Amino acid sequence: MHKDLLTGLREYITRERLFAAGQPLLLAVSGGADSVAMTHLFHKAGVPFAIAHCNFQLRGTESERDEQFVRQLAETYKAPLYTTRFDTAAYMEQHRVSLQVAARELRYQWLEDTRAAEGYAWIATAHHMQDNVETVLMNFCKGTGLAGLHGILPVQGKIIRPLLFAQKEELLAYINEQGLSFVEDSSNITDKYTRNFFRHRVLPPILEAYPAAVPHMAGTIERVREAELLYQEAVTRHKKKLLVQQGNTFMVPVLKLQQTAPLHTIAYELFREFGCSPAQVSQVLELLQSESGRYVATATHRIIRNRQWLLITPLAQQEAAVIVIEKEQSHVHAAGGHLKLRIQDRAALGSIPAAVNVACLDSKHIRYPLLLRRWKQGDYFYPLGMAKKKKLSRFFIDQKLSLPQKDNVWVLESAKRVVWVVGMRIDDRFKITEGTQEVLCLEWTANY
Amino acid sequence: MHKDLLTGLREYITRERLFAAGQPLLLAVSGGADSVAMTHLFHKAGVPFAIAHCNFQLRGTESERDEQFVRQLAETYKAPLYTTRFDTAAYMEQHRVSLQVAARELRYQWLEDTRAAEGYAWIATAHHMQDNVETVLMNFCKGTGLAGLHGILPVQGKIIRPLLFAQKEELLAYINEQGLSFVEDSSNITDKYTRNFFRHRVLPPILEAYPAAVPHMAGTIERVREAELLYQEAVTRHKKKLLVQQGNTFMVPVLKLQQTAPLHTIAYELFREFGCSPAQVSQVLELLQSESGRYVATATHRIIRNRQWLLITPLAQQEAAVIVIEKEQSHVHAAGGHLKLRIQDRAALGSIPAAVNVACLDSKHIRYPLLLRRWKQGDYFYPLGMAKKKKLSRFFIDQKLSLPQKDNVWVLESAKRVVWVVGMRIDDRFKITEGTQEVLCLEWTANY
Numbered sequence: 001m002h003k004d005l006l007t008g009l010r011e012y013i014t015r016e017r018l019f020a021a022g023q024p025l026l027l028a029v030s031g032g033a034d035s036v037a038m039t040h041l042f043h044k045a046g047v048p049f050a051i052a053h054c055n056f057q058l059r060g061t062e063s064e065r066d067e068q069f070v071r072q073l074a075e076t077y078k079a080p081l082y083t084t085r086f087d088t089a090a091y092m093e094q095h096r097v098s099l100q101v102a103a104r105e106l107r108y109q110w111l112e113d114t115r116a117a118e119g120y121a122w123i124a125t126a127h128h129m130q131d132n133v134e135t136v137l138m139n140f141c142k143g144t145g146l147a148g149l150h151g152i153l154p155v156q157g158k159i160i161r162p163l164l165f166a167q168k169e170e171l172l173a174y175i176n177e178q179g180l181s182f183v184e185d186s187s188n189i190t191d192k193y194t195r196n197f198f199r200h201r202v203l204p205p206i207l208e209a210y211p212a213a214v215p216h217m218a219g220t221i222e223r224v225r226e227a228e229l230l231y232q233e234a235v236t237r238h239k240k241k242l243l244v245q246q247g248n249t250f251m252v253p254v255l256k257l258q259q260t261a262p263l264h265t266i267a268y269e270l271f272r273e274f275g276c277s278p279a280q281v282s283q284v285l286e287l288l289q290s291e292s293g294r295y296v297a298t299a300t301h302r303i304i305r306n307r308q309w310l311l312i313t314p315l316a317q318q319e320a321a322v323i324v325i326e327k328e329q330s331h332v333h334a335a336g337g338h339l340k341l342r343i344q345d346r347a348a349l350g351s352i353p354a355a356v357n358v359a360c361l362d363s364k365h366i367r368y369p370l371l372l373r374r375w376k377q378g379d380y381f382y383p384l385g386m387a388k389k390k391k392l393s394r395f396f397i398d399q400k401l402s403l404p405q406k407d408n409v410w411v412l413e414s415a416k417r418v419v420w421v422v423g424m425r426i427d428d429r430f431k432i433t434e435g436t437q438e439v440l441c442l443e444w445t446a447n448y
Numbered sequence: 449m450h451k452d453l454l455t456g457l458r459e460y461i462t463r464e465r466l467f468a469a470g471q472p473l474l475l476a477v478s479g480g481a482d483s484v485a486m487t488h489l490f491h492k493a494g495v496p497f498a499i500a501h502c503n504f505q506l507r508g509t510e511s512e513r514d515e516q517f518v519r520q521l522a523e524t525y526k527a528p529l530y531t532t533r534f535d536t537a538a539y540m541e542q543h544r545v546s547l548q549v550a551a552r553e554l555r556y557q558w559l560e561d562t563r564a565a566e567g568y569a570w571i572a573t574a575h576h577m578q579d580n581v582e583t584v585l586m587n588f589c590k591g592t593g594l595a596g597l598h599g600i601l602p603v604q605g606k607i608i609r610p611l612l613f614a615q616k617e618e619l620l621a622y623i624n625e626q627g628l629s630f631v632e633d634s635s636n637i638t639d640k641y642t643r644n645f646f647r648h649r650v651l652p653p654i655l656e657a658y659p660a661a662v663p664h665m666a667g668t669i670e671r672v673r674e675a676e677l678l679y680q681e682a683v684t685r686h687k688k689k690l691l692v693q694q695g696n697t698f699m700v701p702v703l704k705l706q707q708t709a710p711l712h713t714i715a716y717e718l719f720r721e722f723g724c725s726p727a728q729v730s731q732v733l734e735l736l737q738s739e740s741g742r743y744v745a746t747a748t749h750r751i752i753r754n755r756q757w758l759l760i761t762p763l764a765q766q767e768a769a770v771i772v773i774e775k776e777q778s779h780v781h782a783a784g785g786h787l788k789l790r791i792q793d794r795a796a797l798g799s800i801p802a803a804v805n806v807a808c809l810d811s812k813h814i815r816y817p818l819l820l821r822r823w824k825q826g827d828y829f830y831p832l833g834m835a836k837k838k839k840l841s842r843f844f845i846d847q848k849l850s851l852p853q854k855d856n857v858w859v860l861e862s863a864k865r866v867v868w869v870v871g872m873r874i875d876d877r878f879k880i881t882e883g884t885q886e887v888l889c890l891e892w893t894a895n896y
Binding site: 205226229230237 | 590591646649654657660667668678681686709
């Protein structure tokens with residue numbers, strides 16, 4: 001236990017290099033104990049912050065009460081406040097995902113959009129040590145790789161988790177000690193069953209056997225996280241040795257791959273960015289024993305045995321690179337996935353879905369026919385939330401796309417303007433605004 | 449679940465390259481369901497085997513009954529049988545270890561001695577998937593590194609675990625199907641509390657949440673095992689870059705170490721073979737900021753800041769390299785540990801302790817004074833269980849000692865003959881035999 005939570009926070013920020021002095025934070029605040037403690041701690045630490053609150057509208061008046069509570073909190077700290085309301089139920093329905101997935105996707109997408117649009121350096125969430133331990137334990141029981149065992153990362157993209165060092169009991173003690181009020185954490189609602197089951201049924205007997213299990217598991221998680229960096233280092237070196245590029249075809253020498261160990265893991269890491277699923281790795285490895293001409297088709301590529309090589313070619317090459325879409329079309333197939341189109345009234349849409357594979361555009365700016373085509377050098381667009389245009393090649397670097405991932409990006413074009421980098425970001429000029437009446441809804445589903 | 453356990457076994461043997469066709473196995477058989485199933489499976493597979501049974505003498509007549517049962521089993525399969533009896537209680541007392549540790553040390557040491565002496569290629573134990581999952585879950589909750597998460601290894605030294613692929617239910621179904629009888633597994637007795645607690649209190653709620661948790665956890669464990677190989681590969685590369693050798697001093701360049709990431713993990717892996725404990729790593733890292741002359745003393749070495757280097761020198765260099773021991777001495781201090789000596793009647797000794805840090809020698813062959821000294825090139829001995837002499841340098845290679853580990857080996861000499869490679873193996877010519885009356889008992893305790 002840390003004698004002083006504020007000191008603990010400062011040390012953790014330094015140790016994990018969470019952010020630089022003066023960088024403004026956007027705190028994700030549900031109003032629950034954890035996020036209230038986080039807000040108070042950053043206030044005491046003198047770190048400038050704004051508050052963001054999502055109303056999932058799942059618990060009627062309670063959801064309203066929570067929102068009101070957070071509004072009060074923002075006033076108390078004189079912090080800028082951003083709030084939004086999600087039609088979570090509609091999103092679940094539309095995307096056929098669980099409440100948990102819906103809430104997470106909506107929340108993180110909106111937080112990131114708000115962060116980018118309003119110019120905050122980082123989003124901070126109030127995950128603590130117990131959350132982390134529960135997550136890893138659940139991943140372990142569900143089956144996972146090393147990545148599932150490293151737990152919740154202190155830094156991930158633009159999100160930081162400054163309370164991972166702290167135990168739940170410490171945060172509650174801090175709340176009591178400082179006399180802070182809070183509401184029931186609605187984010188707990190969003191993954192009610194399994195997490196609460198682990199919290200109330202699995203963890204207690206573990207703590208009976210090992211009273212210090214939580215910090216000990218947290219230590220394990222931290223060591224796994226460091227070990228994973230070394231793992232990645234070795235994987236990168238193997239990939240470099242095994243992948244030969246010629247134009248937009250990649251080749252892997254059969255003999256060299258056969259001699260690589262551990263074969264299954266390396267093969268997975270090698271082929272996953274060419275759309276190979278974990279279940280397909282064994283099929284790909286069978287190619288090492290097969291005759292020339294046999295191949296495995298992944299979501300995005302074909303992996304073909306050709307004499308002493310495995311050739312990896314994008315599926316796109318074998319199909320039309322430009323697809324013309326007329327206004328009346330509602331469904332389009334393309335290499336790697338399919339696109340659904342639908343026009344509807346703004347009022348009927350409800351809240352705007354936040355999943356990256358869905359785009360909602362203002363119909364009045366759209367000109368037909370649309371073109372669905374591969375991106376090309378020189379393409380640019382105005383990424384949602386930005387006032388300046390950006391080259392796609394630059395955008396892909398920011399998004400950390402690998403070469404083969406880039407090969408598979410589609411863009412949707414209207415009157416020579418990119419309206420959507422498919423599955424990634426819409427163009428700001430086509431977004432829905434106050435004045436929007438009719439909406440073009442697009443949904444991209446990848447083939448895996 | 450595997451339709452056919454025998455096919456599953458064959459596939460697992462091939463996949464993990466457990467042993468080569470024709471290599472004779474020594475099966476560790478308690479008489480419990482798991483080891484009975486293993487014996488039957490190897491019989492069906494046509495693999496030649498002998499049976500080894502340890503009687504821990506912990507459960508009175510039941511222990512005798514189990515031993516009788518295994519004798520019967522060996523007769524049924526016409527397999528050579530090796531049995532032994534341990535005074536487990538005395539060993540616990542003498543070494544101040546838990547029942548679990550005592551039973552494990554006694555068992556594995558005796559199995560290995562028997563294997564080596566009788567010329568079997570491998571020892572096979574009947575650990576199955578559930579055992580593995582329980583072990584990893586317990587390690588995770590206790591706090592561990594990557595090594596604790598890879599679980600029970602299919603191959604470890606001369607021990608193989610051919611049933612790790614199988615679930616407990618499959619083995620029980622096989623036992624039923626084949627109409628095999630078995631006794632209660634006495635090895636369950638040996639780690640009663642925590643393992644049984646996990647089995648009966650922690651696993652059931654997990655299985656309620658995730659019915660397929662056991663195979664899924666086993667999958668996770670397998671992926672961690674492969675990931676660990678890549679981890680080790682990266683660690684080895686870093687060590688090679690960071691360690692500079694001059695004579696028997698190793699040096700680490702401060703600047704290079706400072707720039708290494710992940711620093712804590714690399715530092716641990718780098719200094720652990722120089723006796724550095726996990727808890728000492730932070731102290732060693734503080735040397736990166738300190739002035740020349742500061743040092744950390746590990747169990748075996750001194751790590752000294754010297755300008756832009758960390759120098760690692762064996763403690764041994766700074767102390768006497770030869771210690772003379774007279775007959776009346778009962779206690780001797782040396783670099784890295786201390787030695788206790790005691791002479792007693794053979795009858796009073798009971799069963800021979802199997803821990804490697806204890807040596808029991810036939811007094812009548814011992815000549816005083818004894819010399820405790822560092823080993824040197826040219827030293828040889830007759831390793832216990834072998835009829836031929838072996839150079840120590842060769843023996844250390846077999847034992848996979850690292851260079852710094854070798855630097856710290858003591859030998860005990862009597863009349864110019866090595867009677868004990870301290871903490872590792874006694875000389876066969878000095879072992880206790882039927883005719884032994886008086887025993888020289890030696891116990892080495894390392895300083896960590």
